[in-house]
Amino acid sequence: MLEINDLLVARDFSSVSNRAVRYALDVAARTGATLHVLHAEVLHEAPNPDVEGGGRSPGHDIPRFRDEVRQESTVSADALDAVAIKEVERRDVSAGPAILNYAAETGVDLIALGTHGRRGPSRILLGSVAEEVVRRSDQPVLTVRGDAEEQTEVHPRIVDRILVPVDFSEPSREALRTAKEWAALYDASVDVLHVVAERIQPAFYTGGVQSIYDMEPDIEQKMMDRLEAFVADTGGPERTIRPHVTVGNAAPDTAEFVDAESVDLVAMSTHGRTGLDRFLLGSVAEKIIRHVHCPVLTMKPFGTTFAPSEDTAESDAGA
Numbered sequence: 001m002l003e004i005n006d007l008l009v010a011r012d013f014s015s016v017s018n019r020a021v022r023y024a025l026d027v028a029a030r031t032g033a034t035l036h037v038l039h040a041e042v043l044h045e046a047p048n049p050d051v052e053g054g055g056r057s058p059g060h061d062i063p064r065f066r067d068e069v070r071q072e073s074t075v076s077a078d079a080l081d082a083v084a085i086k087e088v089e090r091r092d093v094s095a096g097p098a099i100l101n102y103a104a105e106t107g108v109d110l111i112a113l114g115t116h117g118r119r120g121p122s123r124i125l126l127g128s129v130a131e132e133v134v135r136r137s138d139q140p141v142l143t144v145r146g147d148a149e150e151q152t153e154v155h156p157r158i159v160d161r162i163l164v165p166v167d168f169s170e171p172s173r174e175a176l177r178t179a180k181e182w183a184a185l186y187d188a189s190v191d192v193l194h195v196v197a198e199r200i201q202p203a204f205y206t207g208g209v210q211s212i213y214d215m216e217p218d219i220e221q222k223m224m225d226r227l228e229a230f231v232a233d234t235g236g237p238e239r240t241i242r243p244h245v246t247v248g249n250a251a252p253d254t255a256e257f258v259d260a261e262s263v264d265l266v267a268m269s270t271h272g273r274t275g276l277d278r279f280l281l282g283s284v285a286e287k288i289i290r291h292v293h294c295p296v297l298t299m300k301p302f303g304t305t306f307a308p309s310e311d312t313a314e315s316d317a318g319a
Helices: 015-031 062-072 077-081 095-106 120-124 128-136 170-186 219-232 250-260 275-279 283-291 310-318
Strands: 006-010 034-042 085-092 110-116 141-146 161-165 189-197 241-248 265-269 296-299
Touching (some): 006 015, 006 095, 015 034, 015 170, 161 250, 170 219, 170 265, 283 296
Parallel strands (some): 189 241
Antiparallel strands (some): 141 296
């Protein structure tokens, strides 16, 4: 079972952040976590046009959110009512540092926040606060997308399919194991996708060969065999897992899969780095976060994890 004792959700009273609060409430009810609701008051910032007034506490409307989640979620009413709420207000020059500093000080296990999605040319820009938190946080981060133009709604109860993009690295294995634990919370299934790059690097061009098919016609079957072995060797609770292999471009093909298969959550490693490089997300991960419309759970290989250790999982299974 996921070890989430403290869950931090950032709130600016916008409709998008309210979605994140409802989602976080649902997760807290399922895991027994204390929910920290943080409002960062940014100094010298103009009012948010999405916010209806101000002067409210971070926990404002929590009773209403409990009722809404109770109606739209499979989680029990008793579990929802039992969620402990801790209201927090922080003043800082920007919201990102306020969220990150509080998370570091308190050692929360998960950060949840909304991000304003966009369409057209501007959709390449992820909400600046969400982007900063995902890039710099040591904790896993759950981003809940909001697209004002499309009136997209996120219902916590609808987590039937979780997608894990896999590149056979150990960080992607950890993401798969975490996704299986998350799926157990919602009785969901897991899709595992590996995208083979169709175009080979110029250094490998030989006699005009430019496609991976020219070099290995049966590449998809080979990768499927490898993916099935990867899944079989990854620990975690028993769940229905569907492996998929395609040849193309990782980020757009993953986003296309999310839309075509009605995926409810993407769980992935960002392949983050330490030091100065930690401010750079892996390019594939960043593109996926920016382009998919469902919530995305990101984690770093060097950061904290809330999936139980392999030893703990094996002990629980044998108990």
